[in-house]
Amino acid sequence: MAELIFRTARRADVPAIVAMLLDDEIGAARESGPPVHEEIDAAYWAGFEAVDADPRNELVVAERDGELVGTMQLTFIPSLSRRGAERLQIEAVRVRSDLRGRGIGRRMITWAVDQARERGCGLVQLTTDKRRADAHRFYASLGFQATHEGMKLIL
Amino acid sequence: MAELIFRTARRADVPAIVAMLLDDEIGAARESGPPVHEEIDAAYWAGFEAVDADPRNELVVAERDGELVGTMQLTFIPSLSRRGAERLQIEAVRVRSDLRGRGIGRRMITWAVDQARERGCGLVQLTTDKRRADAHRFYASLGFQATHEGMKLIL
Numbered sequence: 001m002a003e004l005i006f007r008t009a010r011r012a013d014v015p016a017i018v019a020m021l022l023d024d025e026i027g028a029a030r031e032s033g034p035p036v037h038e039e040i041d042a043a044y045w046a047g048f049e050a051v052d053a054d055p056r057n058e059l060v061v062a063e064r065d066g067e068l069v070g071t072m073q074l075t076f077i078p079s080l081s082r083r084g085a086e087r088l089q090i091e092a093v094r095v096r097s098d099l100r101g102r103g104i105g106r107r108m109i110t111w112a113v114d115q116a117r118e119r120g121c122g123l124v125q126l127t128t129d130k131r132r133a134d135a136h137r138f139y140a141s142l143g144f145q146a147t148h149e150g151m152k153l154i155l
Numbered sequence: 156m157a158e159l160i161f162r163t164a165r166r167a168d169v170p171a172i173v174a175m176l177l178d179d180e181i182g183a184a185r186e187s188g189p190p191v192h193e194e195i196d197a198a199y200w201a202g203f204e205a206v207d208a209d210p211r212n213e214l215v216v217a218e219r220d221g222e223l224v225g226t227m228q229l230t231f232i233p234s235l236s237r238r239g240a241e242r243l244q245i246e247a248v249r250v251r252s253d254l255r256g257r258g259i260g261r262r263m264i265t266w267a268v269d270q271a272r273e274r275g276c277g278l279v280q281l282t283t284d285k286r287r288a289d290a291h292r293f294y295a296s297l298g299f300q301a302t303h304e305g306m307k308l309i310l
Contacts (some may be wrong), residue, residue, distance in 0.1 A: 046239050047233060048235055053253070057233060075232050078212060081246070127305050130304055136306070141304075143308050144306040147307055150283055150303025153268065153279040153298050155278060
């Protein structure tokens with residue numbers, strides 16, 4: 001496989017990132033309105049600015065041959081639990097739909113876990129929709145354990 | 156019930172907060188070493204400083220008649236998902252063990268959800284250990300749905 005580069009997302013990446021967030025059956029149902037292509041709703045830009053400005057949040061893209069092939073958001077959460085260890089939370093993991101099943105997701109998560117280790121985090125956590133059985137097997141194969149219920153309240 | 160006051164934790168609260176984190180069967184197993192009472196490990200202080208300094212993290216205490224009766228950590232996570240909505244994540248929820256079952260936890264979570272609404276969050280989320288069946292029922296009664304697997308990788 002061609003070289004995969006991981007880097008922090010830039011403004012110019014936002015349309016491709018939003019397209020990946022929408023190009024997903026479960027995710028698409030959550031995003032109201034028509035698919036976003038050329039025009040990006042102002043709310044997405046505001047979301048990007050907020051993530052970009054926060055030193056404990058990093059929107060990451062995986063790039064191959066100059067094209068975005070994946071995205072995920074890393075949130076480093078400080079805490080008093082577990083003797084004051086920071087934890088890494090991974091959200092919004094997406095691989096471009098035509099490139100799934102080729103190990104890109106595995107390299108993304110492995111890279112994220114490596115970042116957490118280097119930073120001295122005590123834990124990496126994420127939640128996956130219970131309908132995504134393949135995602136559970138994927139994360140379990142990377143050492144994650146489904147020890148918790150992920151509970152959500154939509155406002 | 157006497158009035159319950161919610162406020163941001165101060166340095167002086169840290170020993171009582173750590174005691175609540177430890178006074179819990181599942182939580183205690185996670186914290187290495189002897190119980191912390193008079194002396195607080197430096198790592199807990201560092202954890203407190205990190206949370207306290209972060210505008211997107213708030214360590215909250217519930218106080219009644221001048222005594223701490225509960226604690227929780229709120230993390231506001233910016234995002235591009237859900238049309239750029241911020242989400243509130245609640246972690247490290249504890250009610251003092253001798254005061255459980257009296258509705259303090261319910262008032263804490265209701266207060267946290269109100270904070271999220273006021274701030275314009277699109278979602279409130281948390282994970283609970285699968286062994287805490289009573290906690291699942293509690294959160295379900297507050298409208299949370301166990302739609303996700305909560306996956307953890309301890310480093």
